[in-house]
Amino acid sequence: LFYRCRTEYENRDEATKGDETTRKQFHAFVLFLAELYLNLEIKGTKGQVTRAEILQEGLRELLNSLFSNPVDSNLICAVKLLKLTGSVLEDAWKEKGKNDMEEMIQRIENVVLDANCSRDVKHMLLKLVELRSSNWGRVHGTTPHTEATPENDPNYFMNEPTFYTSDGVPFTAADPDYQEKYQELLEREDLFPYYEENGADLPGHGELYFDEIDDEMDPEIEEAYEKFCLESEHKRKQ
Numbered sequence: 489l490f491y492r493c494r495t496e497y498e499n500r501d502e503a504t505k506g507d508e509t510t511r512k513q514f515h516a517f518v519l520f521l522a523e524l525y526l527n528l529e530i531k532g533t534k535g536q537v538t539r540a541e542i543l544q545e546g547l548r549e550l551l552n553s554l555f556s557n558p559v560d561s562n563l564i565c566a567v568k569l570l571k572l573t574g575s576v577l578e579d580a581w582k583e584k585g586k587n588d589m590e591e592m593i594q595r596i597e598n599v600v601l602d603a604n605c606s607r608d609v610k611h612m613l614l615k616l617v618e619l620r621s622s623n624w625g626r627v628h629g630t631t632p633h634t635e636a637t638p639e640n641d642p643n644y645f646m647n648e649p650t651f652y653t654s655d656g657v658p659f660t661a662a663d664p665d666y667q668e669k670y671q672e673l674l675e676r677e678d679l680f681p682y683y684e685e686n687g688a689d690l691p692g693h694g695e696l697y698f699d700e701i702d703d704e705m706d707p708e709i710e711e712a713y714e715k716f717c718l719e720s721e722h723k724r725k726q
Contacts (some may be wrong), residue, residue, distance in 0.1 A: 493521070500550055504557040515565040518550050522573050544580050547573060548588055555595045558603040567612050574616075575624035593617060597720050611709065614716060 496503070496517045503514035525543040532538055547569065554566040570577075570592070578589040596617055600610050619625060 493517070497546060497550070500553040501556070504553050504562050508561075511561055515561065518547075518554070518565055518569055519572070521546060521550070522569050525573060526576065539576070539580070544577065547577060551592060552595075555592075555599060558599045558605055560605050560609045563599065563603075563605055563609050563613065567609075567616050570616055571619070574620060575626060578620075578624070589620070593620060601717060601720055611713070614713065 496514065500514070503510055506514070521543060525539055525547060528540055528543070529537050530540055551566055551569065554562045554569075574589070581588040596613050599605070600613050603610075
């Protein structure tokens, strides 16, 4: 498994520029590493439990590769990766005094302004920036002087990443149906647009899928999008 992962990782730049099948396989690898990073715990020499630092650095480079070739499918994978691990990665980077997440957000803003991707994907990126600006949807705990647990902190699960069902209903790890809802999230068509609900391939695959989507935004979203573009352009010129 280690050698297979290393091979996939070393070929990341080529994979993001490959054909649909190559990119689809690469995206599955990226999300596998994200899940591994969240769930693999390592005990330090002093008994403390941490996450694998090598995966933390690897995910940063995988994000860089995805943003370096900003086609729709790569950007969707990047959005999904950051929704899944963004809060944890930012906390880990801040502990080291790094501003890596700020750099990622800047790359996203540049993509929204300059990349030739669909409006739907740009909207996904804007919603991700909005999520991050709200501290990934987290609320600070009420017991700062003790280690928070589900028993002593009523906001414990509110500090976990927030996800949304296909109906837009938020849920976290506190939800009793978390595993079922999260699996549904992974299989949703808007995250893996290559398949219809019955599993059949969509005609044309890849970016052609997005050509079939109605590009019209409602007036409120379009106004917010244009405002964001103007503000970002002004900021960049300064």
